[in-house]
Amino acid sequence: MSPAKPELPKQIVPYPGCPPIRVATPLSVANRFSSLGSTVGQIRPSYQSTLVASYDPFAVDIPTGSSAPTVVHKKSSPYLPKSNSHLFVIEPIYDINTNPVEIARHYFPPGFHYMPSNPYKSLKYYRDILLETKSVEIKPIKDRDNPSTILYHSLYIHQIVSQEAFSSRPYELKLLQSQLQYNYADYIDAWYTIFLHQSEDFSHSWFINFDNKFKSPFPYWFLHWWEKHGPVEEILPASVLQLIHHYTQKAKFSAVDLFFPKQLLFIARYKVPWILKWSYRVTKDARIFARQFSVKWWDKFEVDRIAKYVYNDLPVAQVPLPVSPSASVRSSLSVEGKSKAELREIATQLLRQASQMDDDEDNGSPSSSSCQPISVKPKTWFEDSQDPYDAYDIYIYIYIYIRREDVGPIYLNLIGTRPK
Structure with missing residues (x-):
């Protein structure tokens, strides 16, 4: 015995169709479905x-x-x-x-x-x-x-x-x-x-x-x-x-x-x-x-x-900021109160560091930085002097140009010379 067909919802009854309407006349059709819900007041279901x-x-x-x-x-x-x-x-x-x-x-x-x-x-x-x-x-x-x-x-x-x-x-x-x-x-x-x-x-x-x-x-x-x-x-x-x-x-x-x-x-x-x-x-x-x-x-x-x-x-990638010298570093680079020998030692260390940074770039260092020391010479050198700095107050200016792809060029005025 075949299963009984489910009953149609109570709000729907067979729909016999609508009669044709005249052209250009108000469209009207009787509601041949029972209401799907109660109407407000005495409004006729439509x-x-x-x-x-x-x-x-x-x-x-x-x-x-x-x-x-x-x-x-x-x-x-x-x-x-x-x-x-x-x-x-x-x-x-x-x-x-x-x-x-x-x-x-x-x-x-x-x-x-x-x-x-x-x-x-x-x-x-x-x-x-x-x-x-x-x-x-x-x-x-x-x-x-x-x-x-x-x-x-x-x-x-x-x-x-x-x-x-x-x-x-x-x-x-x-x-x-x-x-x-x-x-x-x-x-x-x-x-x-x-x-x-x-x-x-x-x-x-x-x-x-x-x-x-x-x-x-x-x-x-x-x-x-x-x-x-x-x-x-x-x-x-x-x-x-x-x-x-x-x-x-x-x-x-x-x-x-x-x-x-x-x-x-x-x-x-x-x-x-x-x-x-x-x-x-x-x-x-x-x-x-x-x-x-x-x-x-x-x-x-x-x-x-x-x-x-x-x-x-999804955080935004942080771009590293350029690192400024600490107070201790700035103090070590100060020329005040230092002797000629100490100043020459500082200059030598800076040049050595610059050369090392240049070597790192040649070796593919991830920092992608290069250093080029530039010394400022006086107009006349006393080459016959025992000490080439003897004629100068030791106040050395060494400009180191650092190019970093993430922060752009940085110029560090570290130490230099000036004539007496």
């Missing part, structure tokens, strides 16, 4: 009222006192277009100048902003897939003054299940608590469909971030998801771009990591959030009905909070 303000397909049972905090977005940073999804070609039955929402209301089943492959594959179905696989955490953020109104949802990514972790065969079925089945293709679809919830005025948005414990490797298909839903570089502040550049230069990447943008790897590692929303768009010339995704920066994010982690993980 496509919009069923989908939005009164119904949250992502709602889960949250204990009293642990609900998500009420937050109101301050729209200071602008939304920038991200990607387009072509949904269908607008047939002549529709007036091209009709409001896109009206076209969608007639084209898609009530309660949907997409064409489900099966009537039971609702937003709740895809939500359950992601929640039961512990892939995401979704919370509604409600209006402080009107708790029945959902301003946006937050979505935190906990893990992304790979095909290997799911099953060796992507077509193999798993069972949800609702007794509905899904395979790995449904799991991937859930990552796209989950964002198709919308409010009546199309103001709904998603606050997206990676969970603090996220360490899951990315399957290759996630790159397409990122290109469709991830942030664009133009919304990121200069300080974040600077951190991404530092991360790109200093971090070590595996062969798998190199398949993905460094921006994705950075945002996942350091938990940088962004905001996503979408709306309908009509290309009149080509009669294309599309979904336009847009992204923006979250202005309350504290960049300094992650900067310290970035530089702790």
Whole structure:
């Protein structure tokens, strides 16, 4: 005896289809699906009222006192277009100048902003897939003054299940608590469909971030998801771009990591959030009905909070500073109170050290330094004198030029001579 087929969700009943509408007339269609949730007041259930303000397909049972905090977005940073999804070609039955929402209301089943492959594959179905696989955490953020109104949802990514972790065969079925089945293709679809919830005025948005414990490797298909839903570089502040550049230069990447943008790897590692929303768009010339995704920066994010982690993980290389002579060295090189013999000995030692440094460079010394002693001669030398310095007050000037690649040229005025 074959197993009984799972029952369809109670909020969905067979959909008999919509009658054709006249061109250039208001689009109207009866709601032939039962309501997905209670409506506010006495509003008659419709496509919009069923989908939005009164119904949250992502709602889960949250204990009293642990609900998500009420937050109101301050729209200071602008939304920038991200990607387009072509949904269908607008047939002549529709007036091209009709409001896109009206076209969608007639084209898609009530309660949907997409064409489900099966009537039971609702937003709740895809939500359950992601929640039961512990892939995401979704919370509604409600209006402080009107708790029945959902301003946006937050979505935190906990893990992304790979095909290997799911099953060796992507077509193999798993069972949800609702007794509905899904395979790995449904799991991937859930990552796209989950964002198709919308409010009546199309103001709904998603606050997206990676969970603090996220360490899951990315399957290759996630790159397409990122290109469709991830942030664009133009919304990121200069300080974040600077951190991404530092991360790109200093971090070590595996062969798998190199398949993905460094921006994705950075945002996942350091938990940088962004905001996503979408709306309908009509290309009149080509009669294309599309979904336009847009992204923006979250202005309350504290960049300094992650900067310290970035530089702790990937410290900046310290450039050694030139070493200045210590007090004892400066004292030993002082000519005050020294005899002629002592000064000559100092000069001899300095010349010997300079010659040794020159030899080190010839031998490939890692310091890459060279020394060239330069003595300043008087105009006339007394070569017949027993002591060539007899005619001079011993005040020797020896200039040693040191070239170091890390600090540049250094000139040391150590000791010299001058005529009496």
